Amino acid sequence: MRYLGCSYGYLIFSDRRHCHLVDVYTGTKVKPPKFQSESNTLIYLGILMAPLNSPSLRLILFSRMSMLQWQVGTNFWTEHPLDGELIHQIVFFKGHMFAMDFVQRLHTIRIAPELSTQEVAVMWEESMLVGLHSKPWLVVCGDMLLLVDLSVSMDQLFGFPGTFQVFCLNFSVEPAKWVKMDKFDNWALFLTNDRRNPTFSCMKPERWGGKSNYI
Template sequence: MNCARRLFLLDLSPKLHLRQLAIDGTGVRSFSFHYFLVDCGGELLFLHLVPTEKIAGRQFKAFRLDLSANRAAWVKMETLGNWAIFVGYGPQLPGLAVENPERWGGRSNSVYFATNGNDDRPWGVIQLGEEIDTSKIELRWFHGDPRQELKTSWVYPGF
């Protein structure tokens, strides 16, 4: 995915070729540049941090890439199921999905995210769709001009 959120496929045969994938958008109207591509059990997910109705409110929305129709589409996910997703400091780093996080004391259907670490932990965790109050939890990568952070991301899902 490039900085304009265009998704490309890399074909390896018969010869190396990069082609843009025609894809319908997420339907989320937002000026947020905070998003992550995540390989989650062989599916490509688009995790997007968007504003909520509250001034300082933000929440993660998740979409999976559906290639079953003539035109690919991002389909909204209501739950991550038994998966947890870890995101770092910005979209240049793909997220990491972990299945059955309860095995090590984690939480399913949750997003773990980096904070500024002003309290005793440099990270936070919320259930998918819950609201983050950025007046109380400062996201490490949230301030400044996020467009300066946008880079091309490479993700190799197992599909």
Template sequence: MATARKKPLSSSSSWGDWADLPDNLLHSIVSHLVSFPDLVSFASVCRSWRGLFLSTPTSILRPPLLLSSRRRIYPRRRDDTPSRCPILDPAFPSTTYFSSVSARTLSRLPFIGYSYGHAIFYLPSIRCILFADAITGDEVRTPRFPGHSIPRTYYALLTAPLSSPSSDLILLSFGLELFQWRKGGERWIRHDLGFNLPEVNHAVVFKGRVFTLDSSERLFIIQLAPVALVRQMEVKWIGEQVSPFSFKQWLVECGGELLLVRIVPTEAIMCMSVEVFRLDLSDEQMKWVKVENLGDWALFLVANKRCPGFACKNPGRWGGRGNCIYYARSGDDTWNVVELGSSEIDTTVPDSPTLNADPLKWPSPVWIYPAMFS
């Protein structure tokens, strides 16, 4: 009796089956992935899966990774193996990854910013800017900077991911000048602002515009086209018991809103607390409206003012806590969790989060989302 022979599946047909899975099913799969390696594996299956992954806002569904400032040797094969910095995952605290950027690069080069998955450094020997992918170590260099050197006060950030054709690097500093470089361009563009820009305390790209904050908590909007322009915004403060000043501030995008996080003094000596405000743009007068509870959101912050803050939705899905701020201290391999509206933070306790640490200290821990997540 003849045996029926099964028709073998060709390689192309099997890949075609995977690529033709319905988008709603794939979106459901992505929404349930928490592990960083699982997300990378999903994006590596085929071109259509990668395209769907890049179009899905995965970053708000999982926590950022923490690039530690402490050196480790990995892998331990030879004595000349370069030291690497560990990368820690709040969703899997017992798992450690390693950055492909050498610890020597992270510790020796002047750090001027972190943006869209890339640490940004200044190379004094050749006067150019170096972008280093915090995960892969891939590097991009700019043309030679037109000035003699880049001051320590410069703040660098990208207006869009490096993969975007509209990505611009801007350098901000105290003074009347702003420098711009577009990826692939052969030269820097120098803008005379006609306005004395205060030293940037924190900056964020929000809804296509660059918002900056100075140490006096004045809010500025920077635009590059059609001409470079800096505008100071008049903002009211709305809420009960708003502290008149703060030790430290961050701007964070959270769920389509711009938040201001402040570390403020309390009545108790050597104690601090956290205040959060959202920028209300509903009418002509901008307002900082006090937020009493973050709900099902968690914020991720570090001391270094050149590092962005991040927000993560529904942290309970990976074992995190809502209405909390995850704060990484300099020199630590971990983070503290501060609940908004909780009791005062006693800065004299050895393991308390030192929220008023040096804002320019480097190396320091950095919360990162891989560039492929941008």
């Protein structure tokens, strides 16, 4: 089986015909209905919209060609074609689902009245466009949507040292703009190299021995 991500305590896998949800605490397994198309073997990312016991639960899967949706209680998938947007990471922010694709464009994903994606017009700072960069991370931090970028420089002694930069999306201007942050006060950010796994933030991490303004 292929690993697609983790969400609300469930690991998400797929094989050629089915998606499989596995509760990481109890081992309970849930198997949504069979895929209706052989093209779905190219699925690479999955995310739950809500906890599994929620009556409005939806499971969203992404393949290279389409986006699929299963609503709990139904025995079919709905499908929406994607026009070249290979989704890289998804976060939920203020009731909206934001996605970043592999060329770092930001999109919103809507499930009503039907599955759809829309690119968000965003202005980038010049410092974000020069040098060598890794794929950035989206992180929700309180009422801020952050982008964490790892810029890499070349050093003859130490190889390729990296420096984290953090940007906050300013929605009050049009188009929205990434604004660099020098520090993020009493927050700690948690990242993972596998972008299918969720990023998250924690306020006042000193309560459990962590560090503020730390990644």
